[in-house]
Amino acid sequence: MNAPHLEEFLTLQEIVAAARRNLPPGPWSYLVGGAETETTVKRNRQALDAIAFRPRVLRDVSRIDATARILGRASRLPLFLAPIGGLESLAEGGAAAAARAASQFGIPLMLSSVCQPGLEQTAAASADGARIFQLYVRGDDAWVDDYVRRARDHGYAAFCLTVDVAMYSRRERDLIGRFVKPWRKGASEVSHFQAGLSWDQVERFKDKYDLPLIIKGIATAEDARLAVEHGVEVVYVSNHGGRQLDHGLGTAAVLPEILGAVQGKAEVWVDGGFMRGTDVVKAIALGASAVGIGRLCGLGLAAAGVPGLVRTLELLEEEIRICLGLLGVTRYSELTLQHLSPAPPVGEPGVFSAFPHLAQD
Numbered sequence: 001m002n003a004p005h006l007e008e009f010l011t012l013q014e015i016v017a018a019a020r021r022n023l024p025p026g027p028w029s030y031l032v033g034g035a036e037t038e039t040t041v042k043r044n045r046q047a048l049d050a051i052a053f054r055p056r057v058l059r060d061v062s063r064i065d066a067t068a069r070i071l072g073r074a075s076r077l078p079l080f081l082a083p084i085g086g087l088e089s090l091a092e093g094g095a096a097a098a099a100r101a102a103s104q105f106g107i108p109l110m111l112s113s114v115c116q117p118g119l120e121q122t123a124a125a126s127a128d129g130a131r132i133f134q135l136y137v138r139g140d141d142a143w144v145d146d147y148v149r150r151a152r153d154h155g156y157a158a159f160c161l162t163v164d165v166a167m168y169s170r171r172e173r174d175l176i177g178r179f180v181k182p183w184r185k186g187a188s189e190v191s192h193f194q195a196g197l198s199w200d201q202v203e204r205f206k207d208k209y210d211l212p213l214i215i216k217g218i219a220t221a222e223d224a225r226l227a228v229e230h231g232v233e234v235v236y237v238s239n240h241g242g243r244q245l246d247h248g249l250g251t252a253a254v255l256p257e258i259l260g261a262v263q264g265k266a267e268v269w270v271d272g273g274f275m276r277g278t279d280v281v282k283a284i285a286l287g288a289s290a291v292g293i294g295r296l297c298g299l300g301l302a303a304a305g306v307p308g309l310v311r312t313l314e315l316l317e318e319e320i321r322i323c324l325g326l327l328g329v330t331r332y333s334e335l336t337l338q339h340l341s342p343a344p345p346v347g348e349p350g351v352f353s354a355f356p357h358l359a360q361d
Contacts, residue, residue, distance in 0.1 A: 009303070009311050012276065012296075012319075013355040019090075019302035026179030027089045031298045032351050033173035034242035040250075041242030044273030045349035047250025051282050052343035056328030064321045065331045070290045071158055071212060071234070071267070073130050076106035077317055078284055078332065082238075082271045082292030083112035083134040083160070083216075086181050091301035093117075096125035098297060101309035103129025110134050110160060110292065113147070123154040134160035134216065137193045141204070152211055159209070160236065161202070164217030166195045169244045199230060206231045214269070217244075219254055221261035228265045234289075235262055237270040241294055252283065259287040275354040277319025281327070285335040295351070 009015055020028060034041035068078035081102050088094030095115040099122045102109040108130035111122050119133060133151035137144060151159055168191065174181070205213055215227050216236035227235050237258050239248045251272035262268055270283050271292030280291045293316075300312030324330065327339050352358055 009308070009315070012312065012315050013358050015303045015308065015312050015315070016299050016352060016355055016358055018304065018308070019299040023090065023302050026174075026177055027086075027302075029173035029177050030086065030171075030179055030181065031090060031295060031302070033171050034246075034351075035169035035171055035244055036246040038242060038351075039246055040239055040244075040248040041273070041351055042349040043248065043250040043253070044239070044242055045250070045275075045351070045353050046345055047252035048273055048279050048282060049345035049347070049349060049353070050343060051252065052341045053278075053282075053323075053327060054339050054341050055326055056339075059328035059330075061325040061328060061330055063330060064324050066317060066321050066324065068290065068332060070108055070130070073108070073157065074106075075108060075130070075290075077280070077313070077320060078288075078290045079280065079313070079316065080108040080110055080132070080269075080290055080292050081297045082294035083110045083115070083162070084294045084298055085112045085114035086116075087112075087298060087301060088116040089181070090298045091305050093125075093305070095122045097301055097306050098309065099123075099126035099129060099131065101300070101306045101313070102131075103127050104306070105310050105313045107313065108132060108157075111156075112136075119147070119150055119156075120154055123156070131156050132158045132160055132214065134162055134214075136162055136165060137197050137201070138191070139193055141201075143193075144201070144205075145208075148205075148209055148211065152209075156211075158212040158214055158233070159205070160214035160216050160234075161197070161205075162216045162240075163197060164219070164238065164240050164244050166197070167191075169240075169246070171243060199226060202227075202230045202232065218258060219248065219251075221257040224258040224261040224268075228262055232266055234267045234269055236292075237268060237272075237288075238292070239272055241272055252286070255283065255286050255288060273351075275352075277316050277321075278323050279354070280316065280320055281323045281335070282340065284332050285337065285339050 103126045110132040133156040212233040214234040267289040269290045300309035
């Protein structure tokens with residue numbers, strides 16, 4: 001990280017503001033928008049805001065360990081870059097830039113299959129960084145097998161199936177702005193493969209491959225139990241950042257029931273509206289193993305490319321360390337549900353309501 005960026009960005013809010021200045025209307029609306037009324041987007045934020053902290057004091061917090069382990073591998077934070085399509089429309093280099101930032105900082109990247117420059121070049125850009133491949137199924141079993149083989153051959157540590165896109169949602173900001181994502185062109189011709197995805201394909205994957213499997217898009221205890229029964233290594237709690245089903249529950253609100261269903265038989269990851277270090281600490285205190293950041297990843301890249309995303313992660317790290325210390329803990333294993341309490345949100349939720357000094361979109 002070079003000195004000018006350290007001086008320029010002292011808060012995450014300034015990252016967001018820089019991204020807004022840099023992006024044209026179409027990519028900006030794509031990045032921040034959700035489905036239809038964007039109720040799920042707001043509920044993601046509302047669910048986090050409805051959790052308050054119960055701090056303990058007079059604890060020795062002179063040494064804070066904010067590191068974590070994700071899929072058995074050391075990570076600088078309990079964070080990973082969530083898969084987001086079309087990063088190339090937000091910053092030069094697209095997924096390769098995100099991979100370089102993740103590797104430089106020391107957290108995993110989850111690559112979306114609809115993000116350029118693709119599986120092989122992104123792997124090359126991430127050097128020895130931890131990486132995971134996420135697939136939208138747009139072909140038959142042989143087509144899927146090809147992606148699994150390529151991911152395994154290029155050092156991806158796990159494979160992810162996204163399962164909440166049986167139908168492509170109506171994202172009205174994109175429609176109103178007539179913004180057509182390049183990766184959407186022609187997608188309707190093969191969307192029946194994603195619509196036909198079922199637990200049979202999950203079972204087939206587990207029978208055929210020893211690569212850890214992540215199921216992204218779990219939103220109920222019922223489906224979490226089924227995932228565990230099928231031997232899935234990671235239950236990924238997500239509602240696509242509010243970009244698929246409108247009027248869904250916030251992920252922080254459904255996380256407890258899913259953790260109860262999984263009962264430690266798989267890792268539980270979560271994304272959806274996580275914008276601040278305090279958000280991350282809340283998820284870990286609830287019992288999640290790792291937190292994905294999607295929009296915030298895009299914002300960091302749009303603000304200043306690789307250095308902007310690294311700086312975003314540095315600011316998150318600082319917020320997490322401060323939060324842990326003020327809660328009276330020195331590591332995540334000391335967090336319990338006793339550190340949390342239900343509380344009424346104090347403001348109107350929105351995609352950027354975590355940044356109250358920012359002019360709202």
